[in-house]
Amino acid sequence: MLCGQERNCESSDTVLKKEVQMTPTPARVRFAPSPTGYFHIGGARTALFNWLYARHTGGKFILRIEDTDRKRFHSDALQDHLQGLRWLGLQWDEGPEVGGDYGPYFQSQRLHFYQEWADWLIEQGAAYRCYCTTDELNEMRDRQRATKQKVGYDRRCRWLSPAERAAREAAGKSWVVRLAVPLEGEVTFHDAIRGDITYANAQLQDAVLIKSDRWPTYHLANVIDDKMMKITHIMRGDEWLSSVPLHWHLYQAFGWRPPVWAHLPVILNPSGKGKVSKRAIQTPSGATIPVFVHEYQKMGYLSPAVVNFLTGIGWALDGETEIYDRETAIAAFDIHNIQASPGAFPTDKLEWMNGMYIRQMSTEALLSALVPFLSEQLGVEAETLGHDPRLRLLAPAIRERIKTLRDAAPLIDFIWAEDVPIPTAKDLVPRKTTPEQTRVILAAIIERLQHLCEWSEPTIETALRALVGELGVKAGQLFNPIRVAVTGKDVTPPLFVTLAAVGQDVTVQRLQRALAVLTG
RNA sequence: GCCCCCAUCAUCUAGAGGCCUAGGAUGUCAGCCUUUCAAGCUGAAUACAGGGGUUCGAACCCCCUUGGGGGCACCA
Numbered sequence A: 001m002l003c004g005q006e007r008n009c010e011s012s013d014t015v016l017k018k019e020v021q022m023t024p025t026p027a028r029v030r031f032a033p034s035p036t037g038y039f040h041i042g043g044a045r046t047a048l049f050n051w052l053y054a055r056h057t058g059g060k061f062i063l064r065i066e067d068t069d070r071k072r073f074h075s076d077a078l079q080d081h082l083q084g085l086r087w088l089g090l091q092w093d094e095g096p097e098v099g100g101d102y103g104p105y106f107q108s109q110r111l112h113f114y115q116e117w118a119d120w121l122i123e124q125g126a127a128y129r130c131y132c133t134t135d136e137l138n139e140m141r142d143r144q145r146a147t148k149q150k151v152g153y154d155r156r157c158r159w160l161s162p163a164e165r166a167a168r169e170a171a172g173k174s175w176v177v178r179l180a181v182p183l184e185g186e187v188t189f190h191d192a193i194r195g196d197i198t199y200a201n202a203q204l205q206d207a208v209l210i211k212s213d214r215w216p217t218y219h220l221a222n223v224i225d226d227k228m229m230k231i232t233h234i235m236r237g238d239e240w241l242s243s244v245p246l247h248w249h250l251y252q253a254f255g256w257r258p259p260v261w262a263h264l265p266v267i268l269n270p271s272g273k274g275k276v277s278k279r280a281i282q283t284p285s286g287a288t289i290p291v292f293v294h295e296y297q298k299m300g301y302l303s304p305a306v307v308n309f310l311t312g313i314g315w316a317l318d319g320e321t322e323i324y325d326r327e328t329a330i331a332a333f334d335i336h337n338i339q340a341s342p343g344a345f346p347t348d349k350l351e352w353m354n355g356m357y358i359r360q361m362s363t364e365a366l367l368s369a370l371v372p373f374l375s376e377q378l379g380v381e382a383e384t385l386g387h388d389p390r391l392r393l394l395a396p397a398i399r400e401r402i403k404t405l406r407d408a409a410p411l412i413d414f415i416w417a418e419d420v421p422i423p424t425a426k427d428l429v430p431r432k433t434t435p436e437q438t439r440v441i442l443a444a445i446i447e448r449l450q451h452l453c454e455w456s457e458p459t460i461e462t463a464l465r466a467l468v469g470e471l472g473v474k475a476g477q478l479f480n481p482i483r484v485a486v487t488g489k490d491v492t493p494p495l496f497v498t499l500a501a502v503g504q505d506v507t508v509q510r511l512q513r514a515l516a517v518l519t520g
Numbered sequence B: 001g002c003c004c005c006c007a008u009c010a011u012c013u014a015g016a017g018g019c020c021u022a023g024g025a026u027g028u029c030a031g032c033c034u035u036u037c038a039a040g041c042u043g044a045a046u047a048c049a050g051g052g053g054u055u056c057g058a059a060c061c062c063c064c065u066u067g068g069g070g071g072c073a074c075c076a
Helices: A004-008 A013-021 A041-057 A075-088 A111-124 A134-146 A162-170 A218-228 A238-254 A293-298 A303-311 A326-332 A347-359 A363-378 A382-386 A389-399 A405-415 A435-450 A457-471 A475-487 A495-502 A504-519
Strands: A028-031 A060-063 A127-130 A176-179 A186-191 A195-200 A208-210 A233-237 A260-264 A280-282 A288-290
Touching: A028 A041, A028 A233, A041 A060, A041 A075, A041 A233, A041 A260, A041 A293, A041 A303, A041 A326, A075 A293, A075 A303, A111 A127, A111 A176, A111 A208, A111 A218, A111 A238, A176 A238, A186 A238, A186 A260, A195 A238, A208 A218, A218 A238, A233 A238, A238 A260, A293 A303, A303 A326, A303 A347, A363 A382, A363 A389, A363 A405, A389 A405, A389 A495, A405 A495, A435 A457, A435 A475, A435 A504, A457 A475, A457 A495, A475 A495, A475 A504, A495 A504
Parallel strands: A028 A060, A233 A260
Antiparallel strands: A127 A176, A176 A208, A186 A195, A280 A288
16 A cells, blocks of 8 residues: 555665754654553653654644543543643643644544544455454463463454354444454564664554444554644654554555654663652662652652753753753754663652752742742741741752752741750750850850840851850850750751741740750 | 563763763762851762674674563553
């Protein structure tokens, strides 16, 4: 039917190199999730690469919902995908909620296309109805395994005579449609990332195209939709590579020219062993981190950081620059410098990168990002927090101490706590200092701070530094007991701003309480 | 088991036959800074899986081995 000469033009590297140099023609690419589960971080990478390529070429990023698996359908999954894509800023040009000229974009609304084309394939002799039941197939496979034969559909229904078919139809037997793949020969197709790949047809199965419920399988639906939606490049996970020969034969049977295939390397666990899990990622330290996009959002990762991070798995801007915005990535992105080799999910790098993005935020931006997290973690009204001058005072100090937005609360919870734990003498007395020395120092501090007229970071600093000189002690001997007494912690944001935020009355009161511990 | 894909520091990666005694980043370690913790700065250690070819020359091309991954459903 088709089309050797058309295929040839894709399998030549020289042509590909020319394409790189030319201004790219606008691509139509798609992200085609199945709403059987939540939006996975690996899926986000696939979506992102497609989106980058669409933007790079000035083309279209299409969102298509592959909801043909009715058994595993989850009603929340679709919204989770839409929400996740929006959070990442990967707005689609055609698809659910935005429409487009090639809809509908839900496969469940396109069933008639698949059925019509399947019938057409049967008429052409490229496909056939198979009447085998699940039980029969299982039995067949069991027997194949027992006799150590190759496991796979034995094509028994492919060779049925018209009379045999008529009998089965008359008996009302249920059926599926299978593709009649060539028994001999081989198929060579081109992958933009991997080059030419050859499969022996003998390895292929007569795959099911239409299930007994009359719904299509992925194989049929994706080929028809990609054609009808004028998809130019298929960028999807590596796990699809081995079904390309099947799709190739479908394109062949339809007489259509296939899009460019580009199979992205899978993301492996951080250990480098095994594909990243569908549920949780195991870090080398034994902890687990989540895999769903909405979980990253909840954990206080920033969407630009996640996007930047994800671009770096399987692709690199220039091999030097790590932090860059999406416009920079769009300008440089190309299918031909996507890696072929699978890569582990570098969790440490995500942490670092998120911290970098947080540190680049303005105080104002940080504050508004932080408030929902603090509100939830500290149990304080968001409205109240948003106007709290103490938070504003502390924001610059916590900015360089957190890797995620969720890290902030434990750092500054003493501000909103009803009370902080009463420190023990052991906590209050620094190394190389006696309890008696600390008692004297604390008393002097109280005396000094109590009478401070203006309570602010600089005035507190001036007063306390002066005291260090007057008492002839080391800075730490004076500062550390204050920290512990006032916050109940030995690790806090810088002391002076912390005291300024806590307030004069509370500071003095907590210092007195600590002094009592040492006196009593 | 069969088929396909892949192979540069622990990890993400740069590298298109000479620019490579292999570059960047994370992580690790050390130093500086310092009121704690961070951040920042400086420095250090760590890689072309192994073996054969091809070539004047190979991390880059070919083959084999090994290792890793994916697939073999009326799931996508």
